[in-house]
Amino acid sequence: MTNPLATVIIVAALLVAAYSLIATLRSRPMDWSHLVALGVLEVLLAGQAVVAGTELAGGAGPRHPATFIGYLAGIMVIPVLGAAWGRAERSRWGPGVLVVAGLTIAVMIVRMQQLWEGTGV
Numbered sequence: 103m104t105n106p107l108a109t110v111i112i113v114a115a116l117l118v119a120a121y122s123l124i125a126t127l128r129s130r131p132m133d134w135s136h137l138v139a140l141g142v143l144e145v146l147l148a149g150q151a152v153v154a155g156t157e158l159a160g161g162a163g164p165r166h167p168a169t170f171i172g173y174l175a176g177i178m179v180i181p182v183l184g185a186a187w188g189r190a191e192r193s194r195w196g197p198g199v200l201v202v203a204g205l206t207i208a209v210m211i212v213r214m215q216q217l218w219e220g221t222g223v
Contacts, residue, residue, distance in 0.1 A: 103154045103163070103218045111146045112208045118143055119204030125197035132188040132196035140181045140200070143207065150211075154218075155181055163218055170217045177210045 118139045125132070130189055157163055164170050184203030188196040 103150065103214060105156065105215065107146070107150050108211050108215055109152065111143070111150060111211050114139075114143050114146055115204045115207040115211070117204075119163045119208070120198040122200035124202065126194050126201060129194040130197065131192050131194065132159060132200065136188065136200055137185055138199060140185050140203075143204075144178075144181045147181070147207070150174075151178060154214075164220060173210055173214050173217065177207060177214070180207055180210075 116135075121139060122136060124134075125136070127189075154163070154174060158167055158171075180203050184200050188199045191199060202214075
C-alpha cells in the first residue's frame with residue numbers, strides 16, 4: 103500500500119462527498135458527473151488494490167492480512183453500490199448516498215493504512 107496513492111484516494115473521496123453534498127443541499131438528483139467522479143475513484147482504488155496485492159504477494163504488509171484483504175475487497179464495491187443506489191434514488195437523496203460512500207471510503211483508507219503500518223492492530 104502506498105501512502106501517496108492513499109492520500110490521493112482520500113482527497114478524491116472527500117471531493118466526491120463534498121460535490122455530492124452540494125447537490126443534495128440543492129435538491130438535485132444524481133447526474134453523469136457524479137458517475138464520472140465515482141469512476142475516477144474506482145480506478146484509483148483499483149490501482150491501490152493492485153499495488154497492495156503485489157506487495158502482499160511479496161511478503162510485505164500486515165502480519166495478519168485477512169482484515170486488510172477484507173477492507174480491500176469491501177472498499178472496491180462501495181463506489182459501485184453507491185452509484186447503483188444513487189441512480190435508483192431519483193430524489194435529492196441519491197447524491198446523499200454518495201456523501202456517505204465518499205466519507206466511508208476515506209475512513210476505510212485511513213484504517214487500511216493503520217493496518218498496513220501495524221499501528222491499528
